[in-house]
Amino acid sequence: MPFDQPRILAQTLVAAARRAVGAASPGQWLAAAALALSGVAAFGIAPGSAVDPEPSQFVQRALDAPVVTPLAAAGAGYWQEERVRRGDTVGSILARLGIDDPETMAFLRTDPAARPLYQLRPGRGIAVETDDDGRMRALRFIAADGRRLTVARAGEKLVASSEAPAVETRWKMAAGEIRSSLFGAADEAGLPDAVTIQLADVFAGDIDFYKDLQRGDRFAVVYEARSIDGEPAGSGRIVAAEFENRGRVLRAFLWRDADGAESYYAEDGSALRKAFLRSPMEFSRMTSGFTNARFHPILQTWRAHKGVDYGAPEGTPVRATANGKVIFAGVQGGYGKAVHLQHSGAHSTFYAHLSRFAPRVANGARVAQGDVIGYVGQTGWATGPHLHYEFRVDNDARNPLTIAMPSGEPLPAGERAAFAARIAPANAQLSLVRSLPAGLLAAAE
Numbered sequence: 001m002p003f004d005q006p007r008i009l010a011q012t013l014v015a016a017a018r019r020a021v022g023a024a025s026p027g028q029w030l031a032a033a034a035l036a037l038s039g040v041a042a043f044g045i046a047p048g049s050a051v052d053p054e055p056s057q058f059v060q061r062a063l064d065a066p067v068v069t070p071l072a073a074a075g076a077g078y079w080q081e082e083r084v085r086r087g088d089t090v091g092s093i094l095a096r097l098g099i100d101d102p103e104t105m106a107f108l109r110t111d112p113a114a115r116p117l118y119q120l121r122p123g124r125g126i127a128v129e130t131d132d133d134g135r136m137r138a139l140r141f142i143a144a145d146g147r148r149l150t151v152a153r154a155g156e157k158l159v160a161s162s163e164a165p166a167v168e169t170r171w172k173m174a175a176g177e178i179r180s181s182l183f184g185a186a187d188e189a190g191l192p193d194a195v196t197i198q199l200a201d202v203f204a205g206d207i208d209f210y211k212d213l214q215r216g217d218r219f220a221v222v223y224e225a226r227s228i229d230g231e232p233a234g235s236g237r238i239v240a241a242e243f244e245n246r247g248r249v250l251r252a253f254l255w256r257d258a259d260g261a262e263s264y265y266a267e268d269g270s271a272l273r274k275a276f277l278r279s280p281m282e283f284s285r286m287t288s289g290f291t292n293a294r295f296h297p298i299l300q301t302w303r304a305h306k307g308v309d310y311g312a313p314e315g316t317p318v319r320a321t322a323n324g325k326v327i328f329a330g331v332q333g334g335y336g337k338a339v340h341l342q343h344s345g346a347h348s349t350f351y352a353h354l355s356r357f358a359p360r361v362a363n364g365a366r367v368a369q370g371d372v373i374g375y376v377g378q379t380g381w382a383t384g385p386h387l388h389y390e391f392r393v394d395n396d397a398r399n400p401l402t403i404a405m406p407s408g409e410p411l412p413a414g415e416r417a418a419f420a421a422r423i424a425p426a427n428a429q430l431s432l433v434r435s436l437p438a439g440l441l442a443a444a445e
Helices: 005-021 026-042 090-096 102-110 112-118 182-188 193-202 413-434
Strands: 078-083 125-130 136-142 148-154 157-163 168-177 218-228 231-245 248-256 262-265 285-288 291-295 302-305 308-311 317-319 324-331 337-342 347-357 372-376 386-393 396-398
Touching: 090 102, 102 112, 102 148, 102 157, 112 148, 112 157, 168 182, 168 413, 182 193, 193 218, 193 231, 218 413, 231 413, 248 413, 324 347, 337 372
Parallel strands: none
Antiparallel strands: 078 125, 125 136, 136 148, 148 157, 168 218, 218 231, 231 248, 248 262, 285 308, 291 302, 308 386, 317 372, 324 337, 337 347, 347 372, 347 386, 386 396
């Protein structure tokens, strides 16, 4: 007899329905059978059809062998860890760990060295060692200042001490795609804000992160992640990064020289950071461009606008776009509070309408690229808080958005071989992230 799969399936479903309804009425039983028979058609597959397989990719990485820790010697205590919850006190945490030790609680309440335990933050861990009788032998806690607080027994006494703990640094990766903003994409990728700001700073010489970004731009980052006793302790420097902006791919690699100075270079050793940043602020909006004819909102006349205006809230930091010397810091007519920097050769930059100057910014002071020199305001002839920025060559204003910026100094030839060897592992990590489909981009260790 030929195999009739739909009939057998229907009989099976009807039998299952009969068992399920038990003492149901005949009408209810017939309804259940009808539903079972109709379910066969709902799950049918047309002959010769096939479902396309989901795209997949095999990624293989070498992992470090786990560290094998010997078993504790006889008489050693038992370590437990508990996470701080909102509203927790030291007493409530010890109670959750099953520790009822009045002597310890009295010590923690009265010893000045144990005060950090009364500034608990939700999410942090507290490790406690107990003996066979459940009495506390030791306690470890990373305080808000990053130091490790240890409370331990010395004989029959408890002693509290604080020390700078060893910091473990390892690399983490993150990658993302721009849909609305850099920070939005970075948040989706799990990238810490501090690293996102570094990313914008690394590529600031080539990308204006307010004006140049577009939907579909991609980035990949390898950065240092720090931990203390297994607890996250912030992020370090970006080790390598890639940014694809408007079809142009930029890569940057960190190089620390023999003196400990840090700089970012392209894979061929050319300087990634230009002699001048494209924008004097990390994130802002351009409210008025460089033009020979603009209607002045205060003077009510048409006149040249020899700079670029950036709108930002009052108090937003303003950065020096290049290394230089302060040749003026004060009030200058309609510009209000302003700073004029002289750079190498014939180049100078001018920053106006500031609310105040940064400390140590005065005539003759030296500043480095990226240093904060003042803060956005609306002093002088200004209808709202903004920065007026000018880029000058021989004191003649040029459009800072279109002029070709001078390049920075490349990596010295004698350091190229060491640089290539040093960046190879980070470059391999970037290649791994680049190989993943856009839908799979995420933070990973």
